[in-house]
Amino acid sequence: MELKKTPLYDEHIKLGGKVVDYAGWALPVQYAGIMKEHKAVRSKAGIFDVTHMGEIIVKGKEALEYLQHIFTNDLSKLKKQQIMYTFMCYPDGGVVDDLLVYKIDEDEYMLVPNAANTDKDFKWMIDNKEGYNIILENVSEKIGEVALQGPLAEKILSELTEEDLSEIKPFYFKKDILVADTECLVSRTGYTGEDGFEIYTSLEGIKKVWNSILEVGEKYGVAPAGLGCRDTLRFEAGLPLYGHEISETISPLEGDQKFFVKLDKEDFIGKEALVKQNENLKRKVVGFELKGRGVPREEYEVYKNGNKIGHVTTGYFSPTLKKNIGMALIDSSEAKLGNEIEILIRKKPVKAEIINKRFYKR
Structure with a gap:
């Protein structure tokens, strides 16, 4: 089956993007390298093609x-x-x-x-x-989207619009504003733990927005960023990823996202099951830091006193913190900060400690 391409596909190739199959889309996993792109977003800014997201x-x-x-x-x-x-x-x-x-x-x-x-x-x-x-x-097929993320995001985007971007508070948006002379919807949410903006426009307009941001951003050290660092960035910020910390079989409560589940509001699909689960939560996603050597990876088994208590949902060497950290879904009876657990890496148990899963705060 042929992969779907965003209007920016040719730009990714020009920039040396390493394109992979992501959910049926041909998208760059990296350009200059995941570590470099990760650091650019944390210290300056990075721009992501997220046209594949639905609307x-x-x-x-x-x-x-x-x-x-x-x-x-x-x-x-x-x-x-x-x-x-x-x-x-x-x-x-x-x-x-x-x-x-x-x-x-x-x-x-x-x-x-x-x-x-x-x-x-x-x-x-x-x-x-x-x-x-x-x-x-x-309307997913009609909309292009890029995300500009990092501490310099507002400064860079301000050079391309008359709009006062400081008026767009986190988790707010403005419609019908001009960015690089292109009509856009601009929001301020982000999936990296940094400040940043999402810019939505037509499929025809997205190329101009992308290239204008890269042009203006050159003097600030803006990097085009791929899917690889999008994952390491969201992970450091403790944000869940569908299919990992939440899924068809992992509820929002088990994923430690109770804040976004209002059990006291009127009926909604799943409410009854979640109310019942909340009374006796058996599993929970936690953060951990490896004390021994090795990198924790998804699906590695987690043990306590020789008993299997869960599995790793995401694990990496953190580029920002320079530590091997991860998130794991484990028995909630063991989900206490400071608790010592073991991650099975290449058939060897490696000591780890449960820590706050918001590993990085800007």
């Missing part, structure tokens, strides 16, 4: 009631031009997807799901819209 529009008088029914977070708290992170769950509490909800108007919302889940999410939403007077539209 779904929900419109209609009952849009809010419908979204309250399918999401775990309380969207009644959302103001116009504000963004909320939430989960969409199955009746058993497993996760369909984690996504962002943009409130465009009282009866219009834009959802941004994970690329690999967009079609599945859209089908799930259609299957659960009965009885709601709403219109659902998957």
Whole structure:
């Protein structure tokens, strides 16, 4: 099957991007190298092609009631031009997807799901819209998106727009603003632990936005950044990744994301199962630091006193902290800060300590 390409595919090739298959898309995993790109985002800024992310529009008088029914977070708290992170769950509490909800108007919302889940999410939403007077539209094929992340992001983007970007607070957005003479929606969320912006525009306009940011950013040391460092950055910031810390079989509560699950709001899909699970949570995602040698990897087994208590969900050598760290889903009875566990690396148990999984704070 031929891979889908974003409008920036040729730019990635020109820049020496190493293109891989990511959820059916041809996307750069790295350019100059994951470590270099990671450091550029932490110290200056990096730009990511995230056109593969989905966009779904929900419109209609009952849009809010419908979204309250399918999401775990309380969207009644959302103001116009504000963004909320939430989960969409199955009746058993497993996760369909984690996504962002943009409130465009009282009866219009834009959802941004994970690329690999967009079609599945859209089908799930259609299957659960009965009885709601709403219109659902998957507009993913029409929208280009880049993310500019890092401490210099505002400075760089300010050179390409008349808009006062300091007015866009974290988890807010502005519509219909010009960036590099291109009409865009600009939001401020980020998936790296740094400040940063997402710039959405037409497929025709995204190339101009990308190239203009790289041009202006050259004097600031902006680097094009690939999927590889996107993962190491989100991981250091303790942010979950679908299929790792949350999944069809790992609930948001088990993924240690209870803040985004409002068990006291009116009924939503999965509520009953999550309320029950919350009373007796058997597993939980924790952070850990390796005390011995080796790099923890996904699916490595976790032990305590010779008993298997779970598995690693993500593990890396942290480029910022210069330590071998990871996240693991383990028995909640062992999920205490300071607790000593063992990670099985090449059939040898290596000592590790449970620590706060927000490994990096800017």
